[in-house]
Amino acid sequence: MTIYQRSDCKPLVGVFISKKQANRLLKQLPHPRLANLAEANDIAGTNLYFFSLKEVMISEQTIYGIFYDKDDHYWKRKPFPYPSVLYKLWTENKLTEDKYLTFINKLTEENVQYINYPHPLNKWKLYNHLQACNELKDHLPDTRLLCSADVLNGMLAEYGTLYVKAAEGSRGEQVVKITDLEDGHCLYSYCKNGEVINRSGTPESVFHYVKRLFKTEEIISQSAINLIEVNGSISDFRAEVQRDGNGKLQVTALPVRLSRQHAPITTHAKSYTFEDFHQACMRHTPEEIAALKERTEDFAKEIYECVEKKYGPVGELGIDLAIDKSGKLWYIETNSQSAKVSLYKAYRGDIIARASLNPLQYANYLHTSKNKIPRCT
Template sequence: MAAASGTRRPIVGMLVGRRLIKTKSMITLMRASHRVNTRLYFFGAEGVDFKRKTMTGIRYNSRQRRWEKKTVRLPDVLYVRGGSSASVRRVARRMDRMGIPKINALVRFSKSELFEKLQRDERIRPYLPFTIALRDLQDARQYVRKLGKVYIKAIYGRKGTKVMRVVKRSSGYHYSYAVIDRLVRKKVRHFKDLKQHMKHFFGGRKLLVQEAVDVVRIGRRQAVDFRAELQRDGEGALQISGICMRVGRKGSPITTHNAAYKMKDHLQELFPHYTKKEIRDLKQRIEGFVILVHQAVEKCYGGFGELGIDFGVDKRGQIWLFECNAQSAKVSIRKAYGSHTRKKIYLNPLQYAKFLAKK
């Protein structure tokens, strides 16, 4: 580690990528840092000097209400929140070799590798829709024709930006995707034409295909899925910080960053034919499921102080895992929950960092 484990006020280094863009959430994190008595610095990959064992970062001076730049020793704990570029991964690997603990074991997940690993866990296997990496774009044809409805995803995509829904019809192939706030829906007669559109949309990214689950909907066209936020606290104990219901726009293949609500307040609306007991049972099954997923992910990769879990529930009440997120943007939970939870989701990782620094 960069300093003795008994450090009174450990330095938490938040790696935020190349550009130190100052945001409101960074100020919220600084306030949380003051509350838990840690020293939080935001730094980019270019700000690290491994020879001198220092990093140059910024922190917010609340008294003077301004950002200050400072060079300090390498952190006691690393917290990666700046994407997963090659430079971010390089810094994280180097600090890992130095023995500096991280909030999360991984900077990012390979979605296909994650599912391959989880398939070996018989406790998780019933929750996994068919998911497989594509060797090339042509490979997608057999799965679309076999399954009928699929999602094509970038293996390292974030925030739903590289997701395409494809449906095989007798008339050809219907496909849809979202670009920022715009929904694109088109159809082609032949797979060779779909392949060209996929090549344009995904570029040279590595891809996977995932069976499309017939999730519950609001009305006929608004798909609903869920995001669970799990975090460890200042004692290392795992807790469910929140589970949100996310409602997609009409016809949209994704629900990311759209309307979000507390799951527990709206399950009855999604399953109006369920009794109150059945709703309680479903809620308990969902909570047990997300804990199980967290345990399985840690078994595969190591410790995770926070983890976002995306999942769906079909019309029969079956739960399905869609993907896990090593760097959750926490957008849905901030929309769905009140100020107490919004403060807690920033406090928890810093309290956990303090816990790691003492180990």
Template sequence: MIKTKVAVQVIGSDNLSEDALMLGENYLKQWKIPQGQPVIFKFGSFRQHVKIMPVRRLNGMRIGPTLARRMGLHGAATLRMHFRPQTMTLSLGPVIGVLISRDFPGVRERPFGTITLFCKELVDACRKQGAYVYFFTPGHVGSSTSSLQAWVYGGGWRRTEVPIADVINNRLTSRKLENKPSLQHFLKEVKSRYQTQLFNEKFLDKTEVFDALRRDSGVHRYLPESHMLRNYSMLKAMCARYATVFLKPVRGSLGKGIIRITRGEDGTLHALHTTPIGTRKQTYASAAKLFASLSGKLKTVRYQMQQGLQLMEVQKRPVDFRALVQKTSTGAWGLTSIVARIAGSQHFVSNLARGGKLSPVSDAIAKSNLSGHAKKEAAGRLQRAALDIARGVDTHIPAHFGELGIDLALDASGRVWLLEVNSKPSKNDNTPLSADQKIRPSVKLMIQYARYLTGF
């Protein structure tokens, strides 16, 4: 079996020039690397013609400090290696760049704030799998598209110059940052110039998702009636058709700005607004009065109208489910985790930011108001729906996604409904409750998918 991992040592002197490296004889034999011929040495976007010096009984690779510095390496590393004889290219990697929203250079112990632990977890997982990871923000992107300044970890966090990654995982949490012209230009250039793979490359909005999935016959059964709120007649029709209607900001997150409208027996409409401390209720005599009250907001906020559902409940509190689906080492969608989210006592949404509580799916279903038959079928239905929807997004939305947070609901009869698809799933919401491992499955899978994309 060919060894794909190699221990890379940096020799602490300049005796080894930057156009040469030492490699154990076994690696040359296994990979059939010809001796005495220069090869292209590749690490992300970094390329250098080098001479390979075979060394008997060396179980690894040695490089000089100048070459290491140009690669962004500041010490020993274990990386994956492959050799392509057609192009005479010896590659190390994969090099993974993680695009994050902000950094705090003055706080060396926590340079990425609340996601610092996640970033360190990713570093540890990459070491185990033989990958190299760095972290950068839109502010690190300059005029150069051959290298950039980024954060790496080696006994502590440091900023250093690194080559462009083989794979970039876009974990930006701000649409404004994502749409910066300088960043979009950079991403377009590196995809074209180095064939860098970029996944989770953009935010999804609710209208885009529902409009796209309507074209998929295999997913259609999961979709509640949903439309962009464009005028009064649409609002009037939805409020007449359903006892409950939700208005959700098309680009909202964490349950912010959601309005639940319920129709009273006397025809009045009751609007319940989410607030940081609970809910605020307003009553309107007619749909016309309600629309008039929204007209000011409609100038700046676009709303998706959605059919209200009679959700499964636990102790009279509505429950929904967050599934994390990821592409695996074979490039196919798989279900990584799924958790139930029970709404807080003062809220009608289940987000953790609004007082929601996580629960294992089996516990929530067992304690719910579903019938016995519906309880038996529920977990399997949720899992199938999550994978069906992920494949539907892949098919009908022209962008590259490697992980999705899919919010699902069960109604009182046990039918599965889609609530929302999130292309930037929060690590807080997706953490499996029995997280007794130091490295979560979701982190391992992200690296395995990066390896799949790059052939490592």
């Protein structure tokens, strides 16, 4: 089988996905997000393939990638060289971490470019960096390293309710809400397998529990934001921020997430467009919604550009934000790989198409900027 040859004027974009999703492609059962990327590939004019770590042959510097054959209307596999641009949609696990790091080091040696960051963002390091961006520091919840039960005790006494999470990790099951019960005990809540678990214990016992739960030394504790609630459900939103084919920054979507009743986080939430939520649930006027949306988008862009000052230019980030009951905007966290779950729940049509097209057009931008060549016509 002949290996695919790179084109000078078109980037070869490799999309890193899970083994499960790769198998689904070969069974002709693509996830909608991957199918949409394949469609966007035609518009962007990139050369696109998908692969999991299993398909990477490091000794051969070859990837047995999966691509969509438009003529046969069929997903097929064939050997590809390493990509010129990588788009990471999957996070490796502990079993595959060593191979992934070796692979990324090889790509870096070959000056491969990245649509999104190839490594997760450390929440503690990023928090300290954002603190230095003067326009943002008043919008960050108080955040400290949870290195002892004394820290937990002190923050509970100061704020009453906290959110504790691993410094690295993006799953909702790695977030615990802790509330002071004022009797020497505290209530802690978290989600497991989609269910909300409520328990109580002393601050010391809860501290040791979260240490076991997260299996990491670096855990952060944040003061809770007084989030807007609707019928006992808390709300926040995910700003899907991307760069387009000219490198210009845009907020592609602002899906609002409304948790299940009394759930500590908005994972497994209902999702709404920004406009629908603020019209139906908050009873805002169109003028109020437009002003709030503009303010929120500007805030998301400020965060994005501050992140880039530390980690370098990037094609997309998923930024979690919230508005408290007084109307103040707050930063929650930044995701280097947005799964776009809320976006797909809330939006349709042009927004989904744009969210799929922007990363590939940004790959064109990276490729032509790097090689100083004209775009293919």
